[in-house]
Amino acid sequence: MSGLRGEAAIVGIAELPAEKKQSGPAMFTLDQYARLARMVLDDAGLPASVVNGLVTHGVQESDMFAPATLSEYLGLPLDFGERVDLGGATSAGMVWRAAAAVELGICDAVLCVVPGSMILPRSSRAGAPATPPWYGASSGKYGSPQAEFEIPYGNVGQNAPYAQIAQRYAAEFGYDPRATAKIAVDQRTNAAAHPGAVFHGKPLTVEDVLASPVIADPIHMLEVVMRVQGGAAVLVANADLARRSRNRPVRITGFGEHVAFKTPTYAEDLVRTPIARAADRAFAMAGLERSDVDMASIYDCYTITVLMSLEDAGFCPKGAGMQWVTEHDLTFRGDLPVNTAGGQLSFGQAGMAGGMHHVVDAARQVMGRAEQAQVADCHTAFVTGNGGIMSEQVALLLQGE
Secondary structure, eight states: OOOOOSOOEEEEEEEEEEESSOOSSOBOHHHHHHHHHHHHHHHHTOOGGGOOEEEESOBTTBSSOHHHHHHHHHTOOOSEEEEOOOGGGHHHHHHHHHHHHHHTTSOSEEEEEEEOOOBOOHHHHTTOOOOOOGGGOSOOSTTOHHHHHTGGGTOOSSHHHHHHHHHHHHHHHOOOHHHHHHHHHHHHHHHHTOTTSTTTTOOOOHHHHHHSOEEETTEEGGGBOOBOEEEEEEEEEOHHHHHHSSSOOEEEEEEEEEEOOSSGGGOSOTTSOTHHHHHHHHHHHHTOOGGGOSEEEOOOSBHHHHHHHHHHTTSSOTTOHHHHHHHSOOSTTSSSOBOTTOHHHHTOBOTTHHHHHHHHHHHHHHHTOOGGGOOTTOOEEEEEEEETTTTEEEEEEEEEO
């Protein structure tokens, strides 16, 4: 099929530390963009002058004109500016758009930067008018279908809908809580080898997971993402710049994207997700098989998300995921390493930057820079992004040059 030719590559990666608490001086999102941009350019060993493209999610200090705001603040005139809004799939979506722009010759190097949450001093928050949180709903505005049909009835947020998905999966295929708990345990093992992880040095057992409080049946607390402060970025560049960079280039050879609905109320099937179509397109574009993958970076807001993504992406048959996970080692030493820096469950989810953590983790492995957690002979990585409630899905295939 037509698509990327693999000419664009990730040549630099950067990640701010995962921190549980808002500490230290105030850091606006603009500050985070600037810091991450500097970090990723230093990592690639390239000057800022090579950058003429930027892909962003949003800027909390500016409701509109996000690319222009960042161009002005960073001092980078752009030939390509894009804003992506796909929830947790945003970062993976940013990367393939950057690669496409590079391959088309629109620009030479594209910054893909996703900050964490804006950190403000307490004095600036005091007395601010309260905004109804709508229990995690994404749109409470007049005229929104969610505001009219879902918020009044309480079917909002993330915990309950993902629990509904898990319950539906259990009704159709059965459910082994020890298998989903093992996903969290294997990822914690990976975090133990990654000093930047928020749960580094804090081992976990299946019994620990099952003994933790049930947040929304059947999901336990230790099967839920850990929110942290942080941020992440990658630099995507053309072949000439890739040869000049200091890292092994990580070529973007395949992608797929599928947006099927916004809220699970309108899903045709809760347990057969859009990642299936996205993954099929990515593998076909790259000309690869599932057996070619050396490690997988799977979006992991919940353990059930990882399990269903592995199934729907074709690594095991539908409905066989519980047994498959039980029989396979998902640690960095295993037969299919998954989320080798701990994932969002054990590294931490820094807002929308949580999805970029998966891209950084995969690129770091292919570059051969994962140190204690390095996967042996890692040349091909599979990455997923998941937005909404299993509704917006992006798949990437990354290969070492």
